Amino acid sequence: MTTIGIPRALLYYKYYPLWITFFEEIGCQVVISRNSNKRILDDGVRNTLDEVCLPCKIFTGHTINLIEKGVDYLFIPRMKSVETKKSFTCPRLVGTSDVIYYSLRALNPPTILSPYVETYTHPLIEAYLEVGEALGVEKDRVEKALAKALEVQEKFTHFKKKAPSPHQIMKKLSTVNREFAPANIPPHIEDEGSDGKIKIALVGHSYVIYDPLISMNLIDKLTSMGIEVLTGEMLPEELLMQNYQEILKQMHWTYEKEILGAANYYLKDDQIRGLIYMSTFACGPASLVGEAILRQARKHQDKSFLALVVDEHTGEAGVMTRIEAFVDMIKRKEGAAHGN
Ligand code: SF4
The missing domain is CATH 3.40.50.11890 (Rossmann fold)
Known part of the structure; x- marks a missing residue:
């Protein structure tokens, strides 16, 4: 064959x-x-x-x-x-x-x-x-x-929009699984997506945030810190398009429109406490998209924002330190907001 x-x-x-x-x-x-x-x-x-x-x-x-x-x-x-x-x-x-x-x-x-x-x-x-x-x-x-x-x-596509967490999407990708019938989608699991967890949105190219090596398993790391992670893939296409147009009237890069749309949507979502934009060094479109997301994030002072740019020399320890500091900052803000 x-x-x-x-x-x-x-x-x-x-x-x-x-x-x-x-x-x-x-x-x-x-x-x-x-x-x-x-x-x-x-x-x-x-x-x-x-x-x-x-x-x-x-x-x-x-x-x-x-x-x-x-x-x-x-x-x-x-x-x-x-x-x-x-x-x-x-x-x-x-x-x-x-x-x-x-x-x-x-x-x-x-x-x-x-x-x-x-x-x-x-x-x-x-x-x-x-x-x-x-x-x-x-x-x-x-x-x-x-x-x-x-x-x-x-x-x-439908599965991604309904997935209870990005872990489910990552699992399909890493096991090359093509069973997407609703019966195969686990119901919202108690310890994932449950109330009370701090929600952080992670946006970037799917081949960056879902590749375990490039992303340094960021989704797993955040989850193990008690964070509920949401990604752009989990949003409907129409929402992504509407939201990108609120920032830029016209852009001719399909995948960048999705990233921008996801970032803008999550920045406006009251349940989201922080936004991480992950991109890679030497990415041409990221120089425009990163700047557009940063400007938008400045308008949402209630949200914490972290831009992570990685390349093959990036040390995992350095990324972890930044992530821990980012999550700590969000937790402190949360505590202050609740008088703790
Ligand atoms: S330059 Fe950026 S958008 Fe183009 S392939 Fe590389 S990471 Fe993707």
Whole structure:
């Protein structure tokens, strides 16, 4: 059976149900790289340019892991636009397949399937027909496979909005689980999301905040400190879009609109005590989005705000110290507000 390697990095965190379902439906076997670890990071850093962002370096490491596994093809689509309006993704996401090809030539990588996903100007099916043609799969089968894959993707989106905590989302991502039926979503667990806990919102790219290595397991750390964590993925799309437009009338980066919308929504939410924006060093869009969130946060003096920028040299101890200080500050404010 033909094997397709999908790196567990970047947009895997958004589209893994769609991609895996599609390939399985056309009769391929999907191989996902292992969860991020130090070796993957080191391989990525050694084999890519210094100036790229950390998620792209990690992506390179994941691709090497798949090359070592001996997959027949790598799937690295050029995700140019994912909306039907004039909105785009970061140029680095569009160029990843080229960067991988030229960076890893010496490792003799397998053929890279890299169709243009450009839904602003072309129907999505065109990208998948291109993949089908490269693999010798007939049009009919590709169309049915994509329809099924989109269904599963929709269930994943729905699951994220209903998940009782980001842990549930992380678990799906780390175990590549594609069971999203409501019965599989645990009811609100007593010790998660229960009343009385301090609520902190965490916003940033899904491949940053859900990657255990890049985020340094921030969600787990906050939870172990007795904090209830909420992320942007848990909010409905319409809310994200409405809220980003309150800050910027127009922005042409799809995923950044979501981050901005989530930040603005949580800053206005009376139940939220603090907001953490996590980004990575050398991220182009973050320089604009981070500034916009900071300005917005200044208007909400009742909320504490922390911007965390990480790269491959960031020490976990330093991040932990900042997180502990941030949580302490919120707890002290809470205590003062209640006369303690
Ligand atoms: S948005 Fe930032 S972190 Fe994401 S790929 Fe682009 S530069 Fe890297």
